[in-house]
Amino acid sequence: MDVMPAVPAAEVAADLQPRPIPGAMLEALAARFGPRCTTSRAVREAHGRDESPFDVAPPDAVLYAESSEDVADAVRLAQQYRVPVIPYGVGSSLEGHLLAVQGGLSIDLSRMNQVLAVDAQDLTVTVQAGVTRKQLNDEIRHTGLFFPIDPGADASIGGMCATRASGTNAVRYGTMRENVLGLKVVTADADSVTTGTRARKSSAGYDLTRLFVGSEGTLGVMTEITLRLYPLPEAVSAAVCSFGSLDAAVATTISIIQSGVPIARCELLDVNAVRAVNRHDRLSLREVPMLLMEFHGTPASVQEQAQAVQQLAHEQGGEDFEWATTPEARTRLWTARHHAYFAALQMRPGCRAVTTDTCVPISRLSECLIETVAEAEVSGLPYFVVGHVGDGNFHVGYLLDPARPEERDLAERLNRQGVARALRLGGTCSGEHGIGLHKMDFLIEEAGVGAVALMRSIKHALDPYNIMNPGKVFAW
Amino acid sequence: MDVMPAVPAAEVAADLQPRPIPGAMLEALAARFGPRCTTSRAVREAHGRDESPFDVAPPDAVLYAESSEDVADAVRLAQQYRVPVIPYGVGSSLEGHLLAVQGGLSIDLSRMNQVLAVDAQDLTVTVQAGVTRKQLNDEIRHTGLFFPIDPGADASIGGMCATRASGTNAVRYGTMRENVLGLKVVTADADSVTTGTRARKSSAGYDLTRLFVGSEGTLGVMTEITLRLYPLPEAVSAAVCSFGSLDAAVATTISIIQSGVPIARCELLDVNAVRAVNRHDRLSLREVPMLLMEFHGTPASVQEQAQAVQQLAHEQGGEDFEWATTPEARTRLWTARHHAYFAALQMRPGCRAVTTDTCVPISRLSECLIETVAEAEVSGLPYFVVGHVGDGNFHVGYLLDPARPEERDLAERLNRQGVARALRLGGTCSGEHGIGLHKMDFLIEEAGVGAVALMRSIKHALDPYNIMNPGKVFAW
Incomplete structure (x- = not known):
């Protein structure tokens, strides 16, 4: 699924030259792997995209590997012919990791599922x-x-x-x-x-x-x-806590983490995200900012943790917890959380999303999140916020009309501003999605030229012909 | 402090050539750092040893660095003159990390203590x-x-x-x-x-x-x-539990870890170690194998954890816990644990020790530890056992008469056998002490030639003139 207006990947990785698989290598692949290696257009296109904003960049061939030996034999050929190799799992990357920006061989590992x-x-x-x-x-x-x-x-x-x-x-x-x-x-x-x-x-x-x-x-x-x-914990309880403001929800999160309560999950949904999951999953959550939490431990410890957190929430004006104690109720709640992204997309029919991934030290979370959301409000773009806020990590999804390029530009500007803010607050441009094609400039800003030079030295040492997923993380 | 009969480090790192600091670099160091850079023999010798078995290998000079800029300036000179640099903290390494096996500059960081x-x-x-x-x-x-x-x-x-x-x-x-x-x-x-x-x-x-x-x-x-x-946990309790056999203490440890109780410390002392700390710290612990444990959490959770662990210990014939609930009593107990090594050395006046550092998956801990101890018993060498057994990590200290080289050979043979056993059981040659000069062969055995070649490639890429603590971890 594309989540942003398509952009040619080459615009990002401008220095990359095509390195197509030569005929002799295709023959060698066919001889070694038979029909498990294919150049079918449909298969190649399916392997040349992920959930990133970039346009499809299909590999020249796709190999369905079934063993480490398959992978080694394919890499040996790729090394011999200096052809790129892109490992492929299920295609859920968000940052363009899977795109064959220089062509080459996609190695699909989905059959290695033992x-x-x-x-x-x-x-x-x-x-x-x-x-x-x-x-x-x-x-x-x-x-x-x-x-x-x-x-x-x-x-x-x-x-x-x-x-x-x-x-x-x-x-x-x-x-x-x-x-x-x-x-x-x-x-x-x-x-x-x-x-x-x-x-x-x-x-x-x-x-x-x-x-x-x-x-x-x-x-x-x-x-x-x-x-x-x-x-598996002896006892698990999930709770929803509604707040009068995002501020209060974030302040509660900060005090939970600083208190040392070993909370197992602490997820924020803003009002837009709550509204979206209500509609998508037919729930009836109060349409205000909320924390979705889970506690793991012995029954006594779960109760103790929940009481401590309820107290902290009350101090910020949070409501009484609504509990999901049965496995079924918990699954319903977490499924809704996992659907938030897709649910939000459906709030603006035909839209795509630009999603941020900043992560900051917990004491700066309030400043980072509230300022970022204020900017989103002012921008006029529809958006939603979900976050692994216990880690200081949150995502703003900007919902764009793909027919209006100015919206995409605006979303990318907001993303840049959000990253700059996170870096200023001692954080990182990527809490969990990676760099891929999308955040290469941010990595240099964050880590510095010296650290990226060290990464590049390691890459050059271990992969001197740049065959391993070239064009990602940093320029060669 | 030397803990083993002295062995020339060059015997281990046989391919190393001296790379002494040339006069011009000494002059440059003096000009930049004044008396903070010294070639005094006493200072050099103090910086050319650690707690490893190896003979002193003094650097040519020692710099007391006071800032990152000091370190950078010194490294710049070392790079220019292709001279080794050895970072020095407090000298408590156990594996020869601090020895200047090719000469060079020891950078003492103890003044960088802010x-x-x-x-x-x-x-x-x-x-x-x-x-x-x-x-x-x-x-x-x-x-x-x-x-x-x-x-x-x-x-x-x-x-x-x-x-x-x-x-x-x-x-x-x-x-x-x-x-x-x-x-x-x-x-x-x-x-x-x-x-x-x-x-x-x-x-x-x-x-x-x-x-x-x-x-x-x-x-x-x-x-x-x-x-x-x-x-700092709201509540902390430390407990001693005595067992009829090492087997029972280890079996209890395994069941604690497998049960998921979040124990904060789980230390084993064999009868020889208990005897040694009793004498050294004037304690009156029962002279049988024991677990020394600590629980962190809320008062209720600490009590719950302790009850669960007491139950598991009883199932293996362990005694009732003896508690150290006051900070003073806890400090006394943990100080004794930290003295175990020095206390054990005093059980054989004039001795030195060879100490092992294997770590295995928890299910194999019993097999690994009991077989290793049986070998120690048969060897006739005095020994003691202490272990961070909750991690699967334990140390056997063999106490040697430095006047009898055959005892050192025997201890090293036992060490090799212990490492071979740990590797066979899916473990590692070093849980926490590192490779240094002492375990370079073990690293190859454990990681394989291919993985060590990757490490070497990284080293060559980041330190092409091999000035950073050369001769350690793997051969250049």
Whole structure:
């Protein structure tokens, strides 16, 4: 699904030259993989887009890989012919990661969807990169364990590694950074390398796992991933709390985090988002700003946490909690939250959205969010706000009429202003979506020329022919 | 303090050639730094050793740096003259990190001991690299926050970053990997680069922070560090639980972790360690294997956790808990734990120790620990066991007579066997001490030639003249 007026990706990555797959390599791919490697136009187009604003940039061919060996053999050919390789999971990237801006081979990992080993006693699992997060949780449900990272979309675990994803549970359980124990990666020279172990910690050498997590496919293709799991909490309660203003909801969030209550989820929806999910999911939430929260623990601890948070909310004029204690009621609420984005799009028929992703230190959240929303109000563009506010991370979605380019320009200007504000407040341009094609300038602003030069040195060292998802994160 | 019979470091790093500081560079150092740069023999020797088994390998000069600019200027000279640079904190490394195996300049960061910014509302602090963990906790006590990472020694925060340290609280709060938000680093080309932000999470570019954390000074000199802090728990209780056997203590640990109780500390002492701390700290602990535990939370939650753990201990035949509820009693107990190593050395007058550092998935802890201890018993060498067992990490200290080289050989053989066992069980050769000079072969065994080649490529890219702590982690 496109979420913004289409823009040629080449406008962003202006220095990129096409590096099409030569005939000899196509023949070698056909010989090795048969019909699993295709140049069908429809398949190529489906693999040359994601949920970013950019126009389709199809690869020259798509390989459906079924093993690490498949991936290694394909990368070996790509290395030999100096052709780009783009790993593909489910296509839910928001920043243009999947676009073949120089052509090349898209390696679709969706058939690598085996849960390879559940080590319930160690709270670890090893999966192939194409396993999705919902599939994983379905397959391990019988163990009494779960994998908490939840970016909304039913993304592949490989894709979630690539963007260092987080989502609603990160406030308690951390992000992919904290929850990946080890990887199998096919590097640019077609080696299969293993990083990390199943031990919870290690001081053995450079942290290659963390280097690959968040590298957006630019350093190698992750084919297997070992993750931490958590015992399903004995008790879970979800609550909705309505507030008279966004200010009050954000102030409550800040005091929750500063108090150290181990809240499991703390999500903000502004009035526009609440209105959208009410209509989309036929709910009857009060159409005012709200926090959607979840508490995990023993029954006593859940009760204690909820009481502490209710008290903090009352101090800001928040209403009494409305509870969702049954699994069904909770699922209904969280499904609505996950639908917020699509629900909001339907509030302006035919629209697309530009979505921001800033994240700031918690004490600056109020300043950052309230100023950003004030700007959105003044702009006249329809918008909505949802946020993993416990982490200081929120998204403003600007709803655009694709027939009016000035709206897109305005939304991008608002995005730039929001990022500048977040950076000034000690934050980051991307809490969880990554850099891709869309935020390369923001990365330089945020990290500085020196840090980006270090990243580039690492890229040059590990991928000297720039075959791994070229044109993303930073210019070559 | 030397803890093992002295061995020339050159025996380990056999390919290293001396690269002494030339006269012209010494003059430039003197001109820039005056008496803060010294070639005094006593100072050089004090900086050419750590707590590793290796013989002193003094640097050619020692600089007492007072700012990031000092460090950058010194590195610029080192780069110009191709001279090694070794960052020095307090000298508590256990694996030879601080030895100037090719000569060069030791940069002592102990004067860079300012807490630069406490952002209590954001639960973050920024410190210079020479601040020690105890100093940090003293200076922030008034904020109601604390920094949990506790490797025993009063190490510098810079040193703890360099080795990716952890210690007693890691089972609940994570290691330096999880608790460093950002860094200021002087790279090999004398640039000052900033990594990370004060936001809790980010998906902006490669995770340079995690690359430097654990790189043991081989990629740059960390000069400033931003850390996560935590609210001091409302209630803290420490308990001792005695067991009839090591087996029972380890089985209890495994069930605690698998149950998901958020225990804050879970430390094992074998009978030899208990005996040693009794004598050293004049305690009267029962001389049987014991777990030393701590619970953090609200009063109700601490009580609930303790009850759950007591129940699990009873199931393994553990005794009733003995409680240390006052801060003084807790301090006495944890001080004793931190003295275990030195206390054990005093059990064999004149001895030194070889200490292992394996870490395995929790389900394999029993197999790993019990087999390793059985081997220690059969060996006839005096030994003791302490462990951060909640993480699957434990240390066997073998007590050697330095006059008997066959004892050292035996201890190193036992260390090798222990590492081989840990790797077979899916674990790591180093849970928290790092690789340094001592575990370079183990790293290759653990990570594989391919992964070490990636590390080497990164090193070559970021430090092409190999001036940053050369000869450590892996061969050039």
